[in-house]
Amino acid sequence: MTITTTSALEPRWTTPDLHAAIQDHYDGLIELYEDLWGEHIHHGYWADGEPDPGRHAAQVRLVEELVAFGPVEPMAKVLDAGCGIGASAIHLAGRLGCTVDGITISTEQIGRAQAKAVRAGVVDRTTFRLVDAMHTDYPDNSFDVVWALESCELMPDKKAFLAECMRVLKPGGTLLVATWCARDEDLDPDETRLLHRIYRDFVVSHVLPLARYAELAGEVGLTDVRTADWSERVWDTWKLSTDIVKPVVRDPSVIWKLVRAKGMDIFRFLNSVPLMKQAYERGVMRYGVLRATKPAGS
Secondary structure: OOEOOOOOOOOOEOHHHHHHHHHHHHHHHHHHHHHHHOOOOOOOOOOOOOOOOOHHHHHHHHHHHHHHHOOOOOOOEEEEEOOOOOHHHHHHHHHHOOEEEEEEOOHHHHHHHHHHHHHHOOOOOEEEEEOOOOOOOOOOOOEEEEEEEOOHHHOOOHHHHHHHHHHHEEEEEEEEEEEEEEOOOOOOHHHHHHHHHHHHHHOOOOOEEHHHHHHHHHHOOOEEEEEEEOHHHHOHHHHHHHHHHHHHHHOHHHHHHHHHHHOOHHHHHHHHHHHHHHHHHOOOEEEEEEEEEOOOOO
């Protein structure tokens, strides 16, 4: 795999190498992701001062909070850019009656998403396709909403991705992004090494400060840009995930069963959870959301 830079805020791999690594990672570990994280393979959202609803309910809450942040209107036509195993697309189709196209570069994720849509009874309102979100084949002005839930960190060219979102949105349409972010641009060498280890183990291109995402959105022509830092609301995800991984790590028979099935990369995967917990505790990793609009007449 070709490393292109040593900065923590720039791509580490060439795009072809990154795409190959992402496909291998998610195609190979999809069952383990589902076993550990459940239907929604993303952060949860815990509201301040409210009782703990549990991890899975918190993950659904994050989707609902992002819907409200948009907002996403009922019956909207949505592009789910980096759809994973389809949980968000199925939620939008089932709860809001949206028509959703989900795209990913993982063949295994497509199969899982399609099967889940059938079980959820939304197969008529969801489509899942193998498409690169930075270079889609959709016509201009196709969607009311582009939804990117924890996929921006995978994109090696963030500006190209945002420009593609701008292109496929209808005039007046909404871009909604929730993504891992860097605290800022002033990272010391130890913090940079921590992020590089996370990039390697989670197969992530790189992260940016939330303010930089807002700047890039403006540069591609999006307007009414609003951001929010949800780090305090989501970081319990990694406290709980560490507890979930501990029984696996402590049982050699389970580990070697996973190694036989998935290969030696399983060690990196299991190690990535405490790394993320450490990154949040040290304030190096943040969690940001962004909402922007394609101007009318564009």
